[in-house]
Amino acid sequence: MAAEGVPEAAxxxxxxxxxxxxxxxxxxxxxxxxxxxTALAILSALIxxxxxxxxxxxxxxxxxxxxxxxxxxxxxxxxxLIETAYAALFxxxxxxxxxxxxxxxxxxxxxxxxxxxxxxxxxxxxxxLLLCGLSVSLAFRAGLFNIGATSxxxxxxxxxxxxxxxxxxxxLAVHMPLALLAGCAGGAAAGxxxxxxxxxxxxxxxxxxxxLNYVALNLIVYILSxxxxxxxQQVNSISRAPAGSALLPHLAGASLRVNAGIxxxxxxxxxxxxxxxxxxxxxxxxxxxxxxxxxxxAGVDVRRMITLAMVLAGGLAGLAGAVQVLGVxxxxxxxxGGEIGFTAITVxxxxxxxxxxxxxxxxxxxxFQAGGLQMQxxxxxxxxxxxxxxxxxxxxxxxxxxxxAIYRIRTxxxxxxxxxxxxxx
Amino acid sequence: xxxxxxxxxxxxGSLVACDAVDLEVAPGEVHALLGENxxxxxxxxxxxxxxxxxxxxTILADGRPLHITSPRDALAARIGMVHQHFMLVPVFTVAxxxxxxxxxxxxxxxxxxxxxxTEIRRLSEAFGLAVDPDRVVETLPVGVQQRVEIVKALVxxxxxxxLDEPTAVLTPQETTDLFRVMxxxxxxxxxxxxxxxxxxxxxxxxxxxxxxxxGRVVGRTTPAETSAAELASMMxxxxxxxxxxxxxxxxxxxxxxxxxxxxxxxRGGLAVEDLTLQVRGGEILAIAGVQGNGQTELARALYGLLxxxxxxxxxxGVDVTAATPRRAAQAGVGFIPxxxxxxxxxxxxxxxxxxxxxxxxRPPFGRGLRFDPRAVRANxxxxxxxxxxxxxxxxxxxxxxxGGNQQKVVLAREFSRPLRVLIAAQPTRGLDVGSxxxxxxxxxEERDRGTAVLxxxxxxxxxxxxxxxxxxxxxxRLTGVVDPxxxxxxxxxxxxxxxxxxxxxxxxxxxxx
Numbered sequence: 024m025a026a027e028g029v030p031e032a033a034x035x036x037x038x039x040x041x042x043x044x045x046x047x048x049x050x051x052x053x054x055x056x057x058x059x060x061t062a063l064a065i066l067s068a069l070i071x072x073x074x075x076x077x078x079x080x081x082x083x084x085x086x087x088x089x090x091x092x093x094x095x096x097x098x099x100x101x102x103x104l105i106e107t108a109y110a111a112l113f114x115x116x117x118x119x120x121x122x123x124x125x126x127x128x129x130x131x132x133x134x135x136x137x138x139x140x141x142x143x144x145x146x147x148x149x150x151x152l153l154l155c156g157l158s159v160s161l162a163f164r165a166g167l168f169n170i171g172a173t174s175x176x177x178x179x180x181x182x183x184x185x186x187x188x189x190x191x192x193x194x195l196a197v198h199m200p201l202a203l204l205a206g207c208a209g210g211a212a213a214g215x216x217x218x219x220x221x222x223x224x225x226x227x228x229x230x231x232x233x234x235l236n237y238v239a240l241n242l243i244v245y246i247l248s249x250x251x252x253x254x255x256q257q258v259n260s261i262s263r264a265p266a267g268s269a270l271l272p273h274l275a276g277a278s279l280r281v282n283a284g285i286x287x288x289x290x291x292x293x294x295x296x297x298x299x300x301x302x303x304x305x306x307x308x309x310x311x312x313x314x315x316x317x318x319x320x321a322g323v324d325v326r327r328m329i330t331l332a333m334v335l336a337g338g339l340a341g342l343a344g345a346v347q348v349l350g351v352x353x354x355x356x357x358x359x360g361g362e363i364g365f366t367a368i369t370v371x372x373x374x375x376x377x378x379x380x381x382x383x384x385x386x387x388x389x390x391f392q393a394g395g396l397q398m399q400x401x402x403x404x405x406x407x408x409x410x411x412x413x414x415x416x417x418x419x420x421x422x423x424x425x426x427x428a429i430y431r432i433r434t435x436x437x438x439x440x441x442x443x444x445x446x447x448x
Numbered sequence: 449x450x451x452x453x454x455x456x457x458x459x460x461g462s463l464v465a466c467d468a469v470d471l472e473v474a475p476g477e478v479h480a481l482l483g484e485n486x487x488x489x490x491x492x493x494x495x496x497x498x499x500x501x502x503x504x505x506t507i508l509a510d511g512r513p514l515h516i517t518s519p520r521d522a523l524a525a526r527i528g529m530v531h532q533h534f535m536l537v538p539v540f541t542v543a544x545x546x547x548x549x550x551x552x553x554x555x556x557x558x559x560x561x562x563x564x565x566t567e568i569r570r571l572s573e574a575f576g577l578a579v580d581p582d583r584v585v586e587t588l589p590v591g592v593q594q595r596v597e598i599v600k601a602l603v604x605x606x607x608x609x610x611l612d613e614p615t616a617v618l619t620p621q622e623t624t625d626l627f628r629v630m631x632x633x634x635x636x637x638x639x640x641x642x643x644x645x646x647x648x649x650x651x652x653x654x655x656x657x658x659x660x661x662x663g664r665v666v667g668r669t670t671p672a673e674t675s676a677a678e679l680a681s682m683m684x685x686x687x688x689x690x691x692x693x694x695x696x697x698x699x700x701x702x703x704x705x706x707x708x709x710x711x712x713x714x715r716g717g718l719a720v721e722d723l724t725l726q727v728r729g730g731e732i733l734a735i736a737g738v739q740g741n742g743q744t745e746l747a748r749a750l751y752g753l754l755x756x757x758x759x760x761x762x763x764x765g766v767d768v769t770a771a772t773p774r775r776a777a778q779a780g781v782g783f784i785p786x787x788x789x790x791x792x793x794x795x796x797x798x799x800x801x802x803x804x805x806x807x808x809x810r811p812p813f814g815r816g817l818r819f820d821p822r823a824v825r826a827n828x829x830x831x832x833x834x835x836x837x838x839x840x841x842x843x844x845x846x847x848x849x850x851g852g853n854q855q856k857v858v859l860a861r862e863f864s865r866p867l868r869v870l871i872a873a874q875p876t877r878g879l880d881v882g883s884x885x886x887x888x889x890x891x892x893e894e895r896d897r898g899t900a901v902l903x904x905x906x907x908x909x910x911x912x913x914x915x916x917x918x919x920x921x922x923x924x925r926l927t928g929v930v931d932p933x934x935x936x937x938x939x940x941x942x943x944x945x946x947x948x949x950x951x952x953x954x955x956x957x958x959x960x961x
Binding site: 300301302303304305306309310313314316317318319320321322 | 785797814817
């Protein structure tokens, strides 16, 4: 690395050089400050989650009722509950270390499936969250709040499902990409509506996207009354599955659900990062997002950027719908996609609307999703606790000053320098 | 009231805005607080008014320590403040604004309007304020609105009045009126802290002067003992040239041609009305006028940021009447916006990115979809050196730069493409003396390159120092085009819309056409 850098610097003395080290330290400190706040927000949310577990579980609550006569029991039962629950949350998402050891010792397919299943479930849950999180982030970077990932996901799922069902017999290499693209286009169309309304009439995209969510949720109910989607002899509102040639391939054998969707999502994250940082279009998006006045003064067609950003954001969420239909849940049902579109807003917020951050945030929430089920099975703590924890994370992220106050982090010089004064006291 | 500030220190992070400042204001005096922008004048007075809490130091009134933690405390201690930006509800009447926050009520909670009105009339007469309590504030001229602010403080029986840059928004005539009011207040035994950076006004009105530089007191004097030059060098820390060094203009033909331009003000009225003006290559034409007389809208409309209702604008023969900012830029128009934070910069973007805001899609920075951050950085490093932009790096956000350096970023960007016309709207607003000198120097340089420079400025000093011709605007119309040797008061009259008998103005206007 160093050997490459020297001739370049010698050849172009006026060329770009790395920033001076104090600046690098300052920038690093700022970034790490964000990271520290994020980490502390997650920690705080887990603590709040623990408290909620204690007060909602009859056993621990009972133990605390006798805290004066038997304080040790209150503490030990509480600790046992928290430990069991969070251990289950961990092993249910990242896997059980013992199971990995066992799998590599016996080397049977069953043992491997068993060991890697939590990780597989995490990645399966991550893919649509990541795509929708990117959708929200891209719009946000262009100054728009896309609350409509739900509607765009449903639109994408419907169109991908339609292409998947209606063109059987195509080769996989044609049918699957076609179905994915169709899903993308469906989402893009759903994103175009709020985009163009915002750009042309000023109708606020938050309102329009929220309303379109209802439209989409009812559209799918209508779709599920059509014979084409239901197929013969089906009376329940469950659609036919797409043809096998449209389905995403599994990555680790048929026994693990993890499929090519996660690779698509990661690729999309890379593309969004490239778009924002390395293209003139991305520069226009960011300019329109950071200051419409400055963008206008610099000759950017802000209205076009708004429409285009919503179309691309819709396309990403539509791709999430296609990935769900072609990889995870092939049959459409009412309220398809569930909470994904809303959780994506949280993911984007936690990831600070930056593709790298969104990848990490989606992984975390994917892990919560997968681990939450395990936690529910291992303890009496319901899956909903995970949603509470997610919500509390957002709460703390949205109020960084609160986290800084709780943990006594002081910022100086406009948030550049940071030092911790230690805990408590 | 005798107000004493002892060892007041106020820090913002690592920045020391006020550093152990001592200040004493005697009863019945006008005490001028002089300093450049960022010297700590306003911060110090905000401490006094309870908007900031000092990190160290004490405030004494008539020898008793005051504990001021909010403006409410300050008012209770009979300290009033008139901010640079008025705190008035535009749709309320004067009386309603004055009583807002401590409404006198009848039994039963109804507003006692009559008491408020009589009180305002009494104060208005006593101090020559000429404020009608029943007028709606938004219909009043700026100078009167300012006096409403003064009434607000007087109603609460303020014995010490802090005026923060009160003359920035006034015509020379309104300034004279304000000074008269100030004298009648001090004659009544009240004290005034007069914050400003205008030297002439200080010498005219102040009894005592305290000069701040970088948060410290660097001088205490009186008008009799000092001169403008001495005050300026105290403020800046070195000697200052008042005259902008420039040779005679060598104007060519009209480059910017404005014919019958009319622009709406967005509130149902006209901001610019039937304005005809030519700017020749190689000259600086300054638009003088009090803030809010259509200059802002004129500049923005010329750059395509506001629609033109009628009229025709050409740049070197190219019709740019219907041009978007992009087209205007392509025709060779450079634009230094009045509000650089809103329109000139994207504050969250890096310095490097801000230097290519309107060039990013052209080689070498980009072509088609491709965008090259390396070329952007390389350009930035060159521009930062060329324009002496003081920044920690080209990668830090533009928001971290001082106002002067932010403006240099805007200038560097606009000057990085060949210009035929440069529209500079309030290019030195809020800048310190050093940065102002740089900006002036660059404008003259651009003029000497043959560019037609249209300068919009509300600072008459700046207009007189830079302009080769002066066009005065009043309520959207030109009241005259004069040459810069015209006496100040003649221009002042034009700024107030009084044109009768100004033969000189007519002659110059005729000569320019």
